[in-house]
Every structure is written in structure tokens, then in C-alpha cells.
Amino acid sequence: MNLIINILIGNLTLERIYILWMEMFAWETVGKKTFKSLTPELFTPTKLLAANQVLYNGFLAAGLIWTFFIDNNEWKFYISVFFLTCILIVGLYGGWTASKRILYVQALPDFLALILLHLK
Numbered sequence: 780m781n782l783i784i785n786i787l788i789g790n791l792t793l794e795r796i797y798i799l800w801m802e803m804f805a806w807e808t809v810g811k812k813t814f815k816s817l818t819p820e821l822f823t824p825t826k827l828l829a830a831n832q833v834l835y836n837g838f839l840a841a842g843l844i845w846t847f848f849i850d851n852n853e854w855k856f857y858i859s860v861f862f863l864t865c866i867l868i869v870g871l872y873g874g875w876t877a878s879k880r881i882l883y884v885q886a887l888p889d890f891l892a893l894i895l896l897h898l899k
Contacts, residue, residue: 780895780898780899781899783895784892784895784896785890787804787848787888787892787895788843788847788859788863788892789841790865790888791839791866791885791888791892792843795836795837795843796836796837797868798833798836799833799834799836799840801813801832802830802832803829803834804830804832804859805831806822806826806830807822807823807826810822816833828848835869839862839865839869842858842860842861842865845858846859856896859892860893861898863889863892863893864893866885866886866889867886867889869885870882870884870885870886870889871886873885873886874886
């Protein structure tokens with residue numbers, strides 16, 4: 780079960796890093812391909828807004844990476860639950876306000892990791 784939890788947390792971490800990279804450094808290229816509902820003219824003037832807004836993904840990724848280096852199982856559990864809960868809230872809010880796809884891509888894997896953590 781630990782392997783499955785680590786794989787889920789690893790995938791969620793990589794997802795956070797990818798989103799951070801896309802919205803901070805590739806907003807005008809990859810961002811345009813990802814957010815097709817926005818008009819192309821919006822990407823240049825909103826570049827700094829996107830970069831500033833996405834910083835939380837970096838902090839969430841750092842928190843999840845931290846969990847791989849915690850030796851104390853109780854401490855690791857609580858830190859994992861905290862950061863996974865943060866991502867769950869982000870995924871639920873994004874699914875409600877932006878795209879239902881976010882529920883399946885972000886919130887569902889995160890929810891599964893939280894369940895497995897509590898079952899182990």
C-alpha cells in the first residue's frame with residue numbers, strides 16, 4: 780500500500796510542478812494550448828498574474844516532496860494529510876469554478892491518496 784500511496788503522491792507532485800512551470804514560464808505558449816477558452820490576446824497581459832497566482836502549486840509540490848524525507852511515520856502522515864487536503868480543496872474549487880475535468884485530474888487521485896493513507 781505504501782508503494783501505491785507514494786506513486787499517487789509522486790504523480791500529484793509532478794502535476795503541481797508541471798502546472799507551476801506552465802503558468803510561470805510557458806503561459807504564452809503552452810498556456811494558450813491548455814486554456815483554449817481564453818482569447819489569445821489575453822495571455823501576454825496576464826502573464827504576470829498567472830505567474831503570481833500559480834506560486835501556491837510550488838509550495839504544495841515542496842510540501843509533498845518533503846513527505847518523502849520524513850522518517851517519523853506519524854509526522855509524515857500528518858504532513859501528507861495537510862498538503863493532500865490543500866490539493867483536494869484546490870481541485871474541488873477548480874472543478875466547481877473552472878472545469879469539471881479538474882475533479883478527475885486533481886481531486887480524485889488526491890482523494891484516493893488520502894483514503895489510502897487513512898487505511899494503512
